[in-house]
Amino acid sequence: MTSALPPGLEGNLVEYVRGGEGDWLPFDQKRFYTNAFVIQGDKILLGWKKRGFGVNKYNGFGGKVELGETPAEAAMRELKEEAGIVAPLEHAGSLLFMTKGAGWAFQIEIFSARSYSGIPIETDEMRPEWFSFAPPASGVFDTNESVMPIPYEKMWDDDVYWLPLLVQGRKFVGRADFVMEGDEFKMARHWFGTIKSDH
Numbered sequence: 001m002t003s004a005l006p007p008g009l010e011g012n013l014v015e016y017v018r019g020g021e022g023d024w025l026p027f028d029q030k031r032f033y034t035n036a037f038v039i040q041g042d043k044i045l046l047g048w049k050k051r052g053f054g055v056n057k058y059n060g061f062g063g064k065v066e067l068g069e070t071p072a073e074a075a076m077r078e079l080k081e082e083a084g085i086v087a088p089l090e091h092a093g094s095l096l097f098m099t100k101g102a103g104w105a106f107q108i109e110i111f112s113a114r115s116y117s118g119i120p121i122e123t124d125e126m127r128p129e130w131f132s133f134a135p136p137a138s139g140v141f142d143t144n145e146s147v148m149p150i151p152y153e154k155m156w157d158d159d160v161y162w163l164p165l166l167v168q169g170r171k172f173v174g175r176a177d178f179v180m181e182g183d184e185f186k187m188a189r190h191w192f193g194t195i196k197s198d199h
């Protein structure tokens with residue numbers, strides 16, 4: 001089955017999941033950001049964002065790509081600044097996000113690594129914490145477990161769709177449009193795909 005790609009996405013993509021409704025929001029400019037995830041065995045390092053955009057949510061470590069930097073350089077810098085560690089980051093996917101009323105889109109290059117050096121530290125911006133992406137042997141998570149499952153309910157609405165692809169090492173591309181509901185961003189429409197050569 002073929003379906004039109006959302007505006008702003010291109011390439012040889014295979015739809016993985018889509019949902020929501022309404023028109024895709026218009027944008028006339030992209031702003032470039034990064035987001036980096038470190039995996040160790042069956043655990044993933046997330047950060048609790050203490051300030052700024054996405055405050056009080058868990059996310060990877062990242063921020064704006066600065067003038068003269070490549071996204072990969074920005075991702076390394078942000079991981080060091082926000083979590084205090086160095087990792088051999090590799091490109092894992094690209095996401096386009098729109099928030100209603102902004103007029104510009106976040107273009108986020110996502111990176112991952114399966115090793116790192118240094119010790120994750122709490123910074124002004126982020127509190128690092130390990131989470132498990134493997135179900136426990138018992139099949140039920142117990143609150144006494146030292147490592148809790150990925151806290152999707154405290155993350156951006158879109159993360160549940162693409163984080164499993166990142167963990168599996170499958171490259172992904174997607175778009176998600178958000179609208180404000182009270183003081184919360186809610187995902188109104190989304191489309192995520194994998195890159196064809198990946199199959």
Ligand SMILES: CNc1ncnc2c1ncn2[C@@H]1O[C@H](COP(=O)(O)OP(=O)(O)OP(=O)(O)O)[C@@H](O)[C@H]1O
Binds near residue numbers: 156
């Ligand atoms: C809407 N759906 C989304 N889903 C998942 N992650 C999202 C996101 N939208 C933005 N992000 C991430 O949020 C961080 C913001 O970065 P942000 O703190 O503003 O940047 P930076 O560190 O450069 O800021 P300051 O230095 O404080 O100006 C950055 O990692 C970016 O990738």
